Amino acid sequence: MIPLRPTSAILRFWLGCLLALLAGSLAQAKIQFDVFAGYGDAGGGVVRAGG
Amino acid sequence: MAIEVFNDGPTFDAVIEITAGQFGSQTQRIPVELPTNTRKRLVVPFFCASAGYLTMDARLKDSNGKVRDERLGTRLNIVQWKTPLMGALPASYGGMPTFPNDRQHRPEWQPTVARLESEFVPDNPIALEGLNTIYLNTAKALELKEPQINALLSWLHAGGHLVVAVDQPADLNAAGWLREVLPAEVAGGNSLRAGTALHHWLSEEEWAPLYGYAPPVPGYSPSHPLARPNSKVNKSKPVANAGNPFTELAAESEFGAADLPVLTLLPQEGKVTVKSGTVPMIVSGSRGRGLVTLLAFNPEREPFRSWKLRPWFWARLIDVPHALLGKADFNVYGGRSLDAVFGGMVETRQVRKLPVGFLLLLLVVYLVVIGPLDQWWLRKINRPMLTWITFPAYVALFSLLIYLIGYKLRAGQIEWNELHIVDVLPQGDGTRAVLRGRTFTGIYSPRNDAYKIATDLQYASFRAEFQGLWGNGNDNGKVSLLAKPVGFEAEVFVPVWTSQMNVADWQDTAESPLVAKLGSGGHTIRLENHSGHRIGRLWVVSAGGPISELGDLPMGAAKEFDLTGAGATSLEPFVAAHENEFQTVVTRREEIFGDSAKAHIDDWASASVAASFGSLLHLNNGDSREFVWPAGMDLTSLFQRNDTIVLAWIPDASLVAPFNKFTPKRQQNGTLLRLVIPSR
Numbered sequence: 263m264i265p266l267r268p269t270s271a272i273l274r275f276w277l278g279c280l281l282a283l284l285a286g287s288l289a290q291a292k293i294q295f296d297v298f299a300g301y302g303d304a305g306g307g308v309v310r311a312g313g
Numbered sequence: 314m315a316i317e318v319f320n321d322g323p324t325f326d327a328v329i330e331i332t333a334g335q336f337g338s339q340t341q342r343i344p345v346e347l348p349t350n351t352r353k354r355l356v357v358p359f360f361c362a363s364a365g366y367l368t369m370d371a372r373l374k375d376s377n378g379k380v381r382d383e384r385l386g387t388r389l390n391i392v393q394w395k396t397p398l399m400g401a402l403p404a405s406y407g408g409m410p411t412f413p414n415d416r417q418h419r420p421e422w423q424p425t426v427a428r429l430e431s432e433f434v435p436d437n438p439i440a441l442e443g444l445n446t447i448y449l450n451t452a453k454a455l456e457l458k459e460p461q462i463n464a465l466l467s468w469l470h471a472g473g474h475l476v477v478a479v480d481q482p483a484d485l486n487a488a489g490w491l492r493e494v495l496p497a498e499v500a501g502g503n504s505l506r507a508g509t510a511l512h513h514w515l516s517e518e519e520w521a522p523l524y525g526y527a528p529p530v531p532g533y534s535p536s537h538p539l540a541r542p543n544s545k546v547n548k549s550k551p552v553a554n555a556g557n558p559f560t561e562l563a564a565e566s567e568f569g570a571a572d573l574p575v576l577t578l579l580p581q582e583g584k585v586t587v588k589s590g591t592v593p594m595i596v597s598g599s600r601g602r603g604l605v606t607l608l609a610f611n612p613e614r615e616p617f618r619s620w621k622l623r624p625w626f627w628a629r630l631i632d633v634p635h636a637l638l639g640k641a642d643f644n645v646y647g648g649r650s651l652d653a654v655f656g657g658m659v660e661t662r663q664v665r666k667l668p669v670g671f672l673l674l675l676l677v678v679y680l681v682v683i684g685p686l687d688q689w690w691l692r693k694i695n696r697p698m699l700t701w702i703t704f705p706a707y708v709a710l711f712s713l714l715i716y717l718i719g720y721k722l723r724a725g726q727i728e729w730n731e732l733h734i735v736d737v738l739p740q741g742d743g744t745r746a747v748l749r750g751r752t753f754t755g756i757y758s759p760r761n762d763a764y765k766i767a768t769d770l771q772y773a774s775f776r777a778e779f780q781g782l783w784g785n786g787n788d789n790g791k792v793s794l795l796a797k798p799v800g801f802e803a804e805v806f807v808p809v810w811t812s813q814m815n816v817a818d819w820q821d822t823a824e825s826p827l828v829a830k831l832g833s834g835g836h837t838i839r840l841e842n843h844s845g846h847r848i849g850r851l852w853v854v855s856a857g858g859p860i861s862e863l864g865d866l867p868m869g870a871a872k873e874f875d876l877t878g879a880g881a882t883s884l885e886p887f888v889a890a891h892e893n894e895f896q897t898v899v900t901r902r903e904e905i906f907g908d909s910a911k912a913h914i915d916d917w918a919s920a921s922v923a924a925s926f927g928s929l930l931h932l933n934n935g936d937s938r939e940f941v942w943p944a945g946m947d948l949t950s951l952f953q954r955n956d957t958i959v960l961a962w963i964p965d966a967s968l969v970a971p972f973n974k975f976t977p978k979r980q981q982n983g984t985l986l987r988l989v990i991p992s993r
Contacts, residue, residue, distance in 0.1 A: 293382050295382040295383075302426075309389050312942075313442070
């Protein structure tokens with residue numbers, strides 16, 4: 263069995279960290295989607311019939 | 314409709330899909346690019362065709378059509394067509410204008426203020442048109458971005474009423490665009506006891522603000538429940554001023570005695586509406602078709618903020634009809650869509666309707682043939698079993714006959730008609746102008762097919778025909794709209810042998826197609842035709858007076874016209890003369906069977922002129938058959954303001970590229986230019 267060289271172990275550690283970080287950020291990636299219909303905000307917007 | 318999307322995941326191309334209502338109404342799609350870690354805000358105009366209950370569904374889809382997020386059933390509050398609707402950008406939440414809200418028990422008739430967040434103020438002027446008035450505090454004016462400022466100014470010049478309160482005079486140095494439209498210069502401040510003057514104005518003085526987007530003025534019908542006492546009415550029939558809720562308001566001694574900080578207003582082109590002694594408190598002046606009202610005091614600060622009559626002040630300032638502030642019940646009838654009148658113009662003449670009498674006769678003949686006649690003659694030839702052959706034969710024969718009748722009455726060639734009503738809103742010295750167009754389109758299809766309609770105009774939207782307040786309020790999903798950053802692409806499905814009417818709303822900036830200058834005294838008008846086409850017919854409504862038809866104006870020509878000459882008639886009878894025709898056409902269009910006669914309007918020019926004064930249309934038939942139209946369509950309030958209105962008809966031509974992206978076999982178009990010269 264060939265022992266791992268220290269540089270390779272460090273490389274693998276950091277690579278693993280990077281992958282975990284990426285996976286974590288992808289899992290957290292979300293879309294915020296807000297819709298405001300009509301004029302004004304709180305409690306629903308107002309619109310005019312026929313306008 | 315305002316949408317905000319924040320994507321902190323991988324970049325993708327999204328499509329936002331918006332549907333109004335649950336009944337398969339028009340779908341609008343907006344493509345958006347969403348790079349990682351970006352927040353996008355967009356505002357899209359939509360037309361509210363419902364008078365009762367409306368919800369909106371919005372879906373965020375990726376390019377594969379997969380729904381990434383959705384907001385379903387967003388409920389909207391709908392106010393009636395004539396209810397004043399105000400947008401407000403106050404400096405503080407507590408400074409929001411309010412209206413007396415314990416009076417009106419029907420929420421749709423309650424005058425309403427909507428608080429606009431500065432980041433969601435539409436950057437599309439068409440999306441602002443639902444608002445009659447906007448209250449703007451200068452502190453908030455500083456937060457507006459350039460596209461929003463342009464949209465706001467465009468809305469103002471097209472007919473909006475902008476009410477401005479100054480928070481700090483220095484705000485106006487930073488908001489030069491606002492200072493330029495104010496009717497007065499703002500100088501230093503002092504403080505005075507102005508409560509009594511304000512109360513006096515509230516309860517006693519006349520104030521009738523007139524601007525293009527004013528709620529429709531039923532002032533010509535004094536018995537109308539929403540008639541405003543200050544509107545210009547037929548003098549022989551004055552509006553009953555009984556039940557004026559403002560006269561019942563008791564003065565508040567505390568406010569009357571309090572010192573109110575005021576700014577010194579130096580009126581320029583504006584008129585002083587309220588003054589305390591010699592100090593102007595409110596100054597207003599017209600800007601294009603709109604109106605700017607400047608307050609000398611800050612209504613968000615004490616002592617005004619605690620004034621008990623503050624809601625009444627706002628109601629007075631925007632001229633809320635008395636009936637909406639009274640506790641008595643009233644009824645407003647009507648609600649037919651003015652779209653139908655334009656539909657009567659652009660609709661194909663290739664389709665004729667089957668008279669009901671003929672249809673009933675055909676039915677009776679069919680029943681007689683398949684029943685008694687068949688039995689009688691088969692019995693006569695003694696072959697009753699033959700009915701197995703004769704009966705299907707009759708059915709086939711009558712089916713063929715009905716197809717042939719349908720073919721004879723309805724078959725034709727692809728047809729596309731466009732009628733453009735274009736408001737010319739001059740900019741600067743008048744050589745360039747904003748063109749606000751409403752294009753009424755009619756498609757006739759000889760087969761079941763979808764037709765592409767598109768434009769690259771700056772701001773544009775497309776909608777189905779509005780069926781009126783009591784119609785079904787939707788288009789059954791026949792229009793599919795793709796909104797683009799500039800212009801739109803739409804697909805309209807038209808069933809075989811039918812025609813459909815749709816409306817495109819658009820705005821663009823171009824060289825002014827029509828330049829007008831009033832001569833001294835307003836007795837003459839000089840008109841220059843830069844439209845690139847011949848103006849076939851010309852009308853001028855001179856300052857609140859009669860309408861004169863002035864002949865034509867060749868391409869590139871300039872001519873001076875006399876406005877005092879013969880041929881001028883009063884505007885009211887000119888418009889009223891079209892009313893019966895309009896009512897008949899609208900009724901005929903609603904009928905599936907019946908008479909084809911009088912179902913169309915052939916004189917597009919004068920009918921479009923009459924339809925530009927919707928508020929004058931119910932002189933003959935009373936209020937019960939009133940028409941409904943979107944903001945800006947009606948010019949009556951500008952006529953009442955004594956503005957001069959030029960209406961120029963360009964036959965068989967359009968100022969913009971055709972909307973149809975298919976080749977019709979038959980085509981007709983025309984353009985009515987509407988130019989308003991504000992009174993000084």
